[in-house]
Amino acid sequence: MKSESFVKSHLIRYKWQYLFGTILLSISSLLQLQIPKFLETFADHVEASTLTQTILIQLAIYITLIGFGIAFFRSSGRIFIFRLSRILEKKVRRSLFTHWVKMPSQYYNKQRIGDLMSHAINDVNLIRDVAMRGIFLTIEAFILITVAVITMAITINVWLTLLVILPLPGLTYLTYKFRLQIQERSTKVQEAIGHLTSTVQEFCSGIRVVKSYSQENHERQRFKRDNQHNVKANQQLILTNSMFNSISIGIVGLSYLLSIFFGGLLVMNGTISLGEFVAFNTYLSLLIAPVENLGKVINTLQRGWASNIRLRNILNTEPEVKDESMVQEDGEVHGEIHIENLSFSYPESNEVALKNIHLTVPRGSSLAIVGRVGSGKTTLINVLTRMYNPPKGTIFYDGRDIYEIPLKTLRKSVGIVPQENFLFSSTIAKNIAFDPEHYSREDVAEAAKLSQVYNNIIEFPKKFDTPLGERGISLSGGQRQRVSIARSLIKEASIFIFDDSLSAVDGETEEKILQGMKEKMNEQTTIIVSHRISSIKHADQIIVMEEGRIAERGTHESLLKEKGLYRRMYEKQTFGHENIIGD
Template sequence: MKRNRPIFREHFVLHKWNYVLGTILLSISLVLQLWVPSLLKQFTDGLQNESIHASRLLELSWWFTIAGIGTFIFRSSGRIYIFRMSRMLERDLRTELFSHWEKLQADYYQNQRIGNLMTHAVNDVNILRQIGMQGYFQMVEAAVLISLAVFMMAGTINLYLTLLVLLPLPGLTFIAYRFRTKIQSHSLKVQEAIGILTSRVQEFCSGISVIKTYVQEKEEIKKFTNENESNVEVNKQLIRSNSLFTSLSQGIVGLSYLLSIVMGSILVMKSTISLGDFVAFNTYLSMLIGPIENIGKVINLLQQGKAADQRIREVLSTEPDIKDEEGTIPLTLVKGDIRIKDLSFNYPRNKDHVLKNINITIPKGTSLAIVGKVGSGKSTLVQLLLRLYNPPKNSIYIDQHDIRKIPLKTLRSSIAYVPQDNFLFSSTIKENIAFDPYPYLDEEVVHAARSAQIYSDIMELPNRFDTELGERGLSLSGGQRQRVSIARALIKPSPIIIFDDSLSAVDSKTETNILNTLRTEMKGRTSIIISHRISTIQEADQIIVLDQGEIVERGTHLSLLKEDGIYKKMYSQQTTELTFIQAKLPSIQERKILIKRRR
């Protein structure tokens, strides 16, 4: 849904009464603060006229104390109310941003830098929080304090002196107008530079092994240095604009203060105003300096906030391509009968079809194996089953329902999936295996680990199932990550299970043990297995061979071996390679002889 109103404005309207209360409390503190110059006037005039007595001095001291304590109490209370609302904005906005990201399709993240996404969630949200905290607080303070102070200066001291002193101040508005566009543009560039720099650091951390292996440390440092220099340069531009704006603002305020001192002194000497009036007038003016300078800071912050608001609203306005559509059937469970009919598919930014005229029927509880060259469309097919991408309408059916009519939650909770990249989270092994909304018992986690042949590896770790993994599970080997991913799929009580080349990183013995276990675990479940190894899929109920997005062969292991096609060539090649490797390995008897000889 497109957001037409600025984020902070929406938040303010939603919590307007809390902001009103905070504004009232802050305004009371400012009124008490403005009472002080009036008390100073009475005290100074009393000293000048030698008319002040001990009782009057005690009374003035008492009123000074009340004004100070009252200012502290009401200012603190107002600050707490206003700042609390800004923290709520920060919390709610980050939650909304994260929730919206979860709704977006995989294609969105393939076209985004991770650093930019992190900048949205951290820097941009922080800027909007600052608008709700310092921005709103200083804006209210400036509006109330300046208007009341000017009224007191003009109404109780001298109108002409007030007008003269305030004469330079409209220049602030002109300067703010001239600098507005420039500061906003520089702020946007700064946020973009931070995003690029964050992406570079994230990419460096993820690829550190490759960088070291290929001795690319100097090149990476050079790339980082260049992007860091670019970041510094755009920040310099923003600092120059901010500094020039602040300096000109302070110069205008200083001119007003100079006029006050010179003209006020002349009026005192002419007895037009009293010495107490002069002291009070300059106290009022000194109170104005801070808020007037803050106007410039608030304007700068608002310009930065406008850029941050634009970036976040652009994300929140991005409609997910994959969502529950109109006419969604209220299903809570599927049985697992799959039919693919005349499926042709191309990715959104690619005109060429990845899959062409695919027709497959997978009865409930049976298994389908998919083999083919790299890029033949194997992974794309299972990603369409998961609706990570939208298939054409009326092309994929589960239980005779168009997959696009099945609620996403029902569809994905009905499929256990082991992806190619075997992604693990930086939490414990137990939490990675039991990664599902459904709560699992420890016995179920252990059973899944045993079935995936990872149990003995886990028991050798220091904290066993409570061992914390590094980012993306990189503290485990590739084969261990694969087996933890398989355990995560096996523990899920889903009618459909998909393995996307999930045994490529394990040795043949472990593969055999896993396959023996899977035959038991997959009974009654519809299973789809993608693999390059014939040994992994030869017992499947049906096997299809994909080539350039088309099914070129179909059958069982035995029937496909009778054909002189791709499948038979793959089988022959892998059998030959295995025979060659085994021939090169010494037999057990030969090993014993070699050991004796060495001794």
Template sequence: MLSNFKTLKYFFIEHKWAYILGVVWLIFVDILQLILPEILRSFTDGLQANIVGRTEIIRYGVYVLIIGFLLAFFRFLWRIFIIGTSKKLEFELRNKLFSHLLKLSTNYFNKSKTGDLMAHATNDINAVRMALGPGIVMVVDAVFITVIATIMMFLTTDVRLTLLALFPLPFLALASGRFGKIINQRFRKVQESFSSLTETVQENLSGIRVVKTFVQENKEVEKFAQKNQNVFNKQMHLIKIFGIFQPLIMAISSLSYLIVIVYGGTLVINRDISLGDFIAFNSYLALLIWPMMAAGWVVNILQRGSASMARINTILDVEPEIVDREDAVSIENPRGNIRFINTSFKFPDTDEYALENFSLDIPPGSNIGVIGRTGSGKSTVASLLLHLFEAQEGEIQIDGLPIEKIKIESLRKHIGYVDQDSFLFSTTIADNIAFGVDEASREEVQRVAKIAQVHENILDFPEGYETFVGERGVTLSGGQKQRISIARALIKDPQILILDDSLSAVDTDTEEKILAHLEKEMEEKTSILIAHRISTIKDCDKIIVLDDGKILEEGTHDELLKNKNLYFELYEKQLLEEEITKED
């Protein structure tokens, strides 16, 4: 179990004194709690012997008051040192996990569920914090108080009374441990059901337009009600076990008190022990109840923390598939000469080539168009050029340098990429546009927005560039999202610009204006336009037509029309669609 926490060795070394001092203050608290029964013993025996006067009462009262203040002070200290340090651990571990996730390759996220990763960053990290915060407190309390209180009971009172009084307490520990496991299981089911409910809410709010256009409000309300009912049922299932647990613990602990009252009272009557001994013994017994309960809980907390740490370690042990080679170099001022040389690529866990024997020479400053049917490998060209994946065969060069020998950060810094999704963050439009640069003036943000033909749209919003977009840009139209994404790519001033079907939601008039401005902006820079629509790429210097991952034909717009092959077929089909649209 402890082996799972080896990942945190650096943290324990760095914060060892915080934990050590926290345990010291915790032991001080336990010692002070163990002193109180002795004060009660002395005070009660003094009262019984009629030797306690006003002065002694005040003195004993001052003792109790001093101990109370010291208890409060040392409790504050151990909470700061132990619980505070566990909070630092939670903070650092969450940062470590998040930064590691961002370093992982794209393929990892293709195989992992976002919900599971979110659970690791929340529930699992919290379980680790509980194990290395409250868990440590419970261990120290359970061990120290149990040992010292038991010794004091044996030494200061009666051995037979001690043995009889302690007899029910192991059953208390066993019951606590058993119930702890059941509670953990049921609590996990509550969390799972709540996670499912949250996912339903998130999907419906993100896809509210789809829900409304398909008139599925009532059906989705029913689905939500079912999952909400499931959460309620699981919570009631948990509450019932809590309802049994607390009375059972009280019942078992009351057996010890019953033994003490009956047998201990008899010993007092027979003068085998004093009344002070009887009261002190009850005080020690009260202190033992909590450690016995904690014994079961602490095992479960440590088990949960260990299991959660193991799941986190599974992620932290994943190595990025795409990393900088030792001989990788940075490129400062690339010319933008791109060459694909007999490049072949298969996505992981597939046997079919997404690109096969793909060769293409893109001179610096040229404008290349890529078109083909869905699934022909168009987006794969962009993914390989961005080094999101590595080709299994062949080579990709930029300015004569193999892409594997270029540092990833340096490579992507010089490429402006707009994908099909046009993902926007839940922040202002200005922040979304300036996302890829450290600092950007409002003038620069507006300049690229004008090139992307979205400036006027932004000004129509009440807050202008300070307008907050909804999650994933849901408050904007598809065309607005695409144009903001184009502006975000342009503000980097990239030497290579890749537009991956990022004008599909824009009308043809706006598309022509954007392309005209891009031609001026990207003069002497390399552009790759991936599209389904021929109007997007017809003016490119060169157009390649992909089919099943292979280059079927290449040339200018006019040359490809003369070939009367796939490009001509796509062109004729789109002309017919435009005619039908005009007639409607």
């Protein structure tokens, strides 16, 4: 169910554990309700002038023992229920992250990192609060209020009890009036937190750009604006909560006023004794905290429900790129690629990015893709690796439609070095061996040698165990790029794709990398996207992209003879006027 509550399903699953926690709280509540009886006895003895030292000591011992009992059972119930709430927190956060792992990369193009972090932290914490404080206070309040009211009515005076609890239904109306406002303002607070988190995340990631352009003051003003917006959103929520809690306390105070006034009249006319009056007001004082807590619980429930809706909306978002129901898990991808009449547009875009692409790449051969900026090179790579869904019946691997191949099998069979060389904040070795398969240190070193980054790594004090900063910032651009290449080369893939992945290295290093790749990938299919002719001139097949179409195709020699776009690119680079053509 799209609106199913996380807490509800959690309560059903752990119903027996919650029942045990309820029993512990019930014992604690029942023990609390014994204290008014002892105070009644004390007051009656005082009124009758029969209080002795023995009676006083006995009452003190009984109240002390009951106090220890209350502390033990209440703490035990609290620990038990709070522990269950942490289980829910872990479960929801795990479900959220698992869902995000399944989502395609295009999903993250539409999301801000700060919003995602806010969902994973703040929204999950609010769900936990419902299962923790919300359930704990609700159980305790229900037991205390129910048993106390019944006891007051039976043992003291039923009419006084009815009169005192008469204002309490006003809490129901109050809850109804504040419910939507609390939900709305809670949502605005979460949005403000997400926006503020995104601002901080972008600043930290782009600190070098900020410093380079002397934009510190601009970023301070931007943070100040977002921070103030967050403060205002929280102030509005605090105002609503304060009004709700204040009126709730006022309703409780009205009940207490009625008890003092009319209870006093009953004592004066002899309807109830002084001890019963003391006991009655003690019962009522025990009700004040639970009734006040109900206001907090309702506030928590409203905020939790708003978080529940947000998280459910995320979890009910189906990934656009996923396995078809008829996909079988067996089978491998060997490397033959066939594209037939492929036309493609990005989601939510009316512009055609690829037009009538026909292409065959035999197994073990090499394909090079060149073209101007925005010609469709990276788009073609995206649909080949199913980062985006191509039309059915247009892309085939080994004669099988791409939709018949499980995503896990496809991704395992393709080693790709994207344009953005992302490195994780771990060691160099872990970045290179970033794969489900286990690789030895020798495998890691061999991949580093092939990508011509080995000599740089062993110069570091900790060599392959050198920790990298955020996004590998401690390495140069060329080193990051070569570590990314090593991460791809270490895979036992049948297809390798290099999307303009040699742009940050010099010509001599490039030649060494290409030679090493050629020796390693003599049986693998290789696709190289580049703006450098030197990187692709030895490819078995070269295609030139222009406005989403294949404008030219052939070998290096045959394309030079055509005197077309490829020839012009070659001449510009040969004469030193390098034209940067990349996506």
